[in-house]
Amino acid sequence: MPPRPDDLHKALYSWSFLHAVLSDDAMREAANMSGDANLIPFDESHAEYFRTRKIVKIAKTRKGRITRFSIATRLPIARTKRQRMISDFERHFSDLKVSLEIVVERPFKIDQNVQSTFNPVYWHKGRIACGSSIGLGNQRNAGTLTALAKNKAGKLIGISCNHVTGGCNTASVGTPIVSPGIQDVSPDNHEISVIGLHDSTGPMSQGLPQVFDIQHNCDIAFFEILDKKRVCSVQGEGANCYDTPTVFAEIREELRVKKWGRSTDCTQGEISKIVNEPESIEYNVMSYYGPVSSQTFKGTVYYPELLEVQSMGVSAFSAGGDSGALVVTDDDEQEKVVGILIGGNKVKSYVLPLEPILSRLEITLLNKIND
Numbered sequence: 001m002p003p004r005p006d007d008l009h010k011a012l013y014s015w016s017f018l019h020a021v022l023s024d025d026a027m028r029e030a031a032n033m034s035g036d037a038n039l040i041p042f043d044e045s046h047a048e049y050f051r052t053r054k055i056v057k058i059a060k061t062r063k064g065r066i067t068r069f070s071i072a073t074r075l076p077i078a079r080t081k082r083q084r085m086i087s088d089f090e091r092h093f094s095d096l097k098v099s100l101e102i103v104v105e106r107p108f109k110i111d112q113n114v115q116s117t118f119n120p121v122y123w124h125k126g127r128i129a130c131g132s133s134i135g136l137g138n139q140r141n142a143g144t145l146t147a148l149a150k151n152k153a154g155k156l157i158g159i160s161c162n163h164v165t166g167g168c169n170t171a172s173v174g175t176p177i178v179s180p181g182i183q184d185v186s187p188d189n190h191e192i193s194v195i196g197l198h199d200s201t202g203p204m205s206q207g208l209p210q211v212f213d214i215q216h217n218c219d220i221a222f223f224e225i226l227d228k229k230r231v232c233s234v235q236g237e238g239a240n241c242y243d244t245p246t247v248f249a250e251i252r253e254e255l256r257v258k259k260w261g262r263s264t265d266c267t268q269g270e271i272s273k274i275v276n277e278p279e280s281i282e283y284n285v286m287s288y289y290g291p292v293s294s295q296t297f298k299g300t301v302y303y304p305e306l307l308e309v310q311s312m313g314v315s316a317f318s319a320g321g322d323s324g325a326l327v328v329t330d331d332d333e334q335e336k337v338v339g340i341l342i343g344g345n346k347v348k349s350y351v352l353p354l355e356p357i358l359s360r361l362e363i364t365l366l367n368k369i370n371d
Contacts, residue, residue, distance in 0.1 A: 002095060002096060003039055003096075005060055005067040005098070006060075007035065007036070007039065008039065008040075008060075008067075008069065008093070008098065009033075009035070009058065009060040009069065010033040010034065010035025010036075011035040011036050011037060011038075011039040011040050012035070012040060012058045012069060012071070013026075013029065013030040013033045013035055013058055014030065014033065014034070014035035014036065014037040015035075015037040015040040015042060016030065016050070016055050016058065017030040017037075018037045019044070019047035019050075021047055021050035021051060021053075021054060021055055022054065022055050023054045023055065023056045023074065025056065025057075025208075025280075026054075026055055026056055026057055026058070028208060028210050029057075029058075029210070031210070032210060040089075041088050041089060041092035042085065042088065042089075046084075046085055046088075049077050049078075049081045049085070050073060050077070052075070053073040053074055053075045053076075053077060054073060054074045054075075055071055055072065055073055056072050056073065056074055056105050057070075057071075057072040057105055058070070058071055058072070059072070059275065059277055060277070061253075061273050061274060061275070061276070062253070062274075063253050063254075063273075064253075064254075065097050066097050066098065066099055067096075067097060067098045067099075068098070068099045068100075068101065069089075069098065069099070069100050069101070070100075070101050070102075070103055071100070071101070071102045071103070072102075072103050072104070072105030073102065073103070073104055073105065074104070074105070075104065076104050077102060082102045085100070085102060086099075086100045086101070086102065107280070107282050108280070108281050108282065108343065108345075108350065109281075109282045109283075109284070109343075110163055110281060110282065110283050110284070110285075110323070110342070110343045111283070111284040111285065112139075112140070112141045112183075112284075112285060112286070113320055114141070114142050114143075114183060114262075114263065114319075114320040114321030115263040115264075115319040115320045115321050117133070117184065117262060117263050117321065118188075119265070120132065120133035120142070120180040120181070120184035120189055120262055121133055121179060121180050121184075121189070122236050122237040122241075122260065123237055124232045124234040124237055124241065124370060125232065125370060125371065127229070127230060127231055127232035127370070128145070128179050128193065128195060128230060128231045128232070129145075129231075129232055129234045129235065129236060129237055129241070129260075130145050130146065130147050130148065130232075130233060130234065130235045130236075130244060130260065130326065131144060131145065131235050131236045131259075131260030131261060131262065131265075131325060131326075132144070132145050132179055132180065132262065133145075133179060133180035133181045133184045133262040133321070134158075134160060134164065134165065134177055134178065134179045134180070134181055134195070134262075134324075135164060135165065135177070135178060135180070135181025135182055135183065136164075136165055136167065136171055136175055136176075136177065136178075136181075136182075136198070136287065136288075137175060137176030137177065137178045137182070137194065138175060138176070138288045139167075139182065139286065139287060139288050140182045140183050141164065141181055141182065141183055141285075142164075142180065142181025142182070142183040142184050142262060142321050143160055143161055143163075143164030143165070143181060143262065143321060143322075143323045143324045144160065144161075144164070144260075144261045144262040144263075144321070144322055144323060144324035144325045144341075145158060145159075145160055145179065145231075145324065146158075146159040146160050146161075146324045146325065146326045146340055147159050147233065147235075147244045147326050147365055147366075148225065148231060148232075148233045148244065148365075148366045148369055149222075149358070149363050149364055149365050149366055150363070150364045150366055151199075151222065151361075151362065151363055152361075152362035152363075155199075155224060156224070156225045156228055156366075157196075157199060157222045157223060157224055157225060157363075158177065158195065158196050158222070158223050158224075158225055158231070159220065159221070159222055159324070159340070159363075160220075160221055160223075160323075160324035161219045161220060161221065161323045161324045161340065161342055162201045162202065162204050162218075162219045162220055162221040163219060163283055163285050163297075163323065163342075164181075164221070164323050164324050165177050165198060165221045165223055165324075166198065166201040166204075166221030167285060167286075167287030167295075167297065168204060168283055168285045168287075168297035169201055169204055169297065170285075170287040170295045170296075170297050171198050171221075171287050172198070173197075173198055173199065173200070174197050174198060175197065175198040176194045176196075176197060176198075177194070177195055177196040177197065177198060177223045178192050178193060178194055178195065179192070179193050179195050180192070180262075181262075183321075184262075193230060194226065195223075195225065195226060195227070195230055195231055196223035196224050196225045196226055197223055197224050197226065198221070198223050199222050199223050199224045200221070200222050201220065201221040201222070202216075202218040202219075202220040202221070202357060202361060203216040203217055203218060204217055204218065204219060204301055205217060205301070206299045206300060206301055207302070208302070209278035209302045209304075214278060214302045214303065214304055215304050216360070217301055217302060217303050217304065218303070218352055218357045219281075219301070219303075219323075219340070219342040219352060220340060220352070220357060222363070228369065231369070232369055232370045233366055233367045233368065233369040233370060234370055235259075235260045235326060235328075236260035236265070236266055240266045241260070242328075242335055243367045243368065243370070244326065244365060244366070244367045245328055245334065245335045245336050245337050245365075245367065246337070246364075246365045246366070246367055247334070247336050247337065248336060248337045248338075248354070248355040249328075249329045249336035249337060249338050251271065251274065251307065251338060251339075251353060252271070252274075253271050253272065253273065253274055254270060254271065254272075255270065255271045255329065255338070256268065256269070256270050256312065256329065256330045256331060257269050257270065257271060257309060257327050257328065257329060257330050257338050257351075258327070258328060258329075258330035258335075259317075259318070259322070259325040259326060259327045259328065259341060260325060260326070261318055261319075261321070261322030261324075261325035261341065262321045262322055262324075262325075263318070263319040263320060263321035263322045264315065264316065264317075264318055264319050264322055267311065267313060267315065267316075267317050267318065268311070268312040268313055268317075268330050269309040269310055269311050269312050269317035269349070270309065270310055270312055271307050271308070271309055271338075271351075272308050272309065272310040272348070273307075273308040274305070274307060274308075275305065275306045275307070275308055276304070276305045278302045278303070278304060279302065279303050279305075279306045279350075280300045280301070280302050280303075281300070281301050281302075281303065281342070281343065281350070282299070282300050283297055283298065283299060283300075283301060284296070284297075284298045285297045285298075303352065305352075305353060306350050306351065306352060307327075307338070307339055307350070307351040307352075307353060308348050308349070308350065308351075309327065309341075309344075309348065309349045309350075309351055310347075310348055310349075316344060316345065316346045316347075316349075317344060317348075317349045318341055318343075318344030318349040319344060319345075320344075322341055322344060322349075323341060323342055323343055324340060324341065325340070325341040326340060326341075326354075327339050327340070327341055327351045337354055337355070337365065338351065338353070338354070339351040339352050339353045339354045340352050340354055340357075
């Protein structure tokens with residue numbers, strides 16, 4: 001009987017553990033797996049490739065009918081060596097629909113450094129539209145207004161990332177939420193609107209997935225809208241704007257998506273990978289309580305599932321300051337909700353699926369708040 005994809009995943013970890021080429025975090029992951037290292041067609045010469053690079057993660061994803069295994073290392077491995085390993089692996093399992101890639105996995109970091117923008121606020125009929133710049137009123141930051149919604153108490157609320165308007169659980173309840181975010185205030189953009197007050201956040205806790213339940217971790221925060229007539233549910237502005245959808249998409253790889261964000265406006269992309277194993281994001285965010293009092297959140301948060309999105313255009317799908325952007329489907333039919341963008345760089349963007357989060361927190365997205 002041929003091995004199953006799960007068997008090969010465990011076997012890759014066991015082979016790496018046996019040859020002592022795993023990083024400390026990856027060794028903790030391997031400790032929970034009992035695989036047969038003899039299934040893997042690698043030997044000591046292959047292990048030497050990783051000796052000084054170290055494997056930080058071994059992932060398994062599906063793309064159509066193909067199961068793809070990814071070996072992520074701290075430092076790059078020579079192309080000829082990578083090709084040899086890939087060829088040996090895929091030839092050995094030629095009867096199975098599997099592929100192998102060897103990539104460099106550098107920590108994905110989120111901080112308060114954002115890209116400059118000349119158009120931080122989008123307007124629709126005199127109202128601030130979703131996709132606009134927002135931030136905490138007492139610190140120099142800026143992110144993106146995700147959407148408008150209703151909480152289980154029936155209160156009108158705004159949504160963004162926890163690290164944008166919640167200070168990674170360190171912002172005080174009642175802190176003003178402003179648009180544009182303070183970082184975007186300038187002589188050209190000198191009008192600031194207090195659109196809400198920080199209300200609550202979703203769970204966002206540090207802890208290794210081997211010893212801590214990360215299933216409910218999410219980078220999301222909510223704030224009470226002060227004046228319904230000051231904001232609207234439209235995403236962006238101009239010919240490419242659209243109202244916030246309230247129907248959720250069936251998520252799959254190769255699904256085409258788009259978003260309006262504070263830094264890069266309207267961009268198109270594609271879900272390149274569904275990461276359904278614990279994935280870590282590093283944060284470095286500071287919140288202020290007054291002129292001299294502050295608190296820093298600096299650490300690593302693991303998420304149970306993330307969507308990896310790559311750009312369909314020349315520019316990146318997102319940049320610093322787009323955190324919070326609502327990612328929706330991009331096709332000929334009506335837009336559907338995919339998730340909330342929590343960070344991105346030139347290579348990829350990470351999106352949290354929204355449906356399970358909002359369902360669990362009893363939050364309902366709203367549209368038609370435009371007139």
